[in-house]
Amino acid sequence: MKRILVIDDEAKIRTHTAELLRLEGFEVTEARNGREGADKARATPPDLIVCDITMPEMNGHRVLETLRADPRTAHVPFVFLTGWGEQEDLRTGMNLGADDYLVKPVVPDELIASVRARLRRAELAAAAAPKRPAGEATPAQLEPLGLTPREAEVLFWVARGKTNDEIATVLGIGLTTVKKHLESTYAKLGVENRTTAAAMALERMAGA
Numbered sequence: 001m002k003r004i005l006v007i008d009d010e011a012k013i014r015t016h017t018a019e020l021l022r023l024e025g026f027e028v029t030e031a032r033n034g035r036e037g038a039d040k041a042r043a044t045p046p047d048l049i050v051c052d053i054t055m056p057e058m059n060g061h062r063v064l065e066t067l068r069a070d071p072r073t074a075h076v077p078f079v080f081l082t083g084w085g086e087q088e089d090l091r092t093g094m095n096l097g098a099d100d101y102l103v104k105p106v107v108p109d110e111l112i113a114s115v116r117a118r119l120r121r122a123e124l125a126a127a128a129a130p131k132r133p134a135g136e137a138t139p140a141q142l143e144p145l146g147l148t149p150r151e152a153e154v155l156f157w158v159a160r161g162k163t164n165d166e167i168a169t170v171l172g173i174g175l176t177t178v179k180k181h182l183e184s185t186y187a188k189l190g191v192e193n194r195t196t197a198a199a200m201a202l203e204r205m206a207g208a
Contacts, residue, residue, distance in 0.1 A: 001025065008032075021112075038066050042072060091169055094170040117161070142205070159197075
């Protein structure tokens with residue numbers, strides 16, 4: 001049974017989110033604020049975290065930053081669940097290492113689909129990289145593949161399961177630019193699609 005930590009200072013939303021996840025067969029732990037959530041995650045690392053952003057004592061961005069800096073929780077999938085929809089907020093969260101970003105009020109099916117997708121991707125990454133170093137992977141690890149720093153950044157986010165639109169938002173560049181970088185990257189790697197490119201990226205980051 002996968003363990004999920006739900007961090008939200010709004011009791012009604014936290015309880016509702018936790019109940020939805022329990023009905024899907026997950027073991028759920030709740031935290032009432034960011035600091036409590038970070039402490040619980042470090043004490044008993046969950047398989048995935050669903051976290052609000054605007055909270056007392058420690059906001060969601062700080063929670064994510066804290067957990068990404070700890071080897072025990074550095075690679076735990078992290079999904080933001082928040083009422084904020086601004087692109088700048090999205091970019092900040094993704095740059096800190098968030099895996100997904102859902103805007104309240106979230107549709108139950110959308111939440112469950114995101115959770116299952118991120119858990120599955122974590123399983124695949126673990127299987128592909130059993131000796132993955134404790135430190136957080138970085139785009140720079142992909143540059144030895146013959147990529148420019150920007151191409152490495154784009155491929156890094158492809159390997160994390162982001163769409164072209166999401167990558168454009170995270171990096172603050174146009175969608176057309178993302179596509180051009182991917183075309184160049186595929187040519188340099190000698191691959192034809194993003195799935196193969198992502199697999200090469202994961203393998204490279206695992207052995208770097």
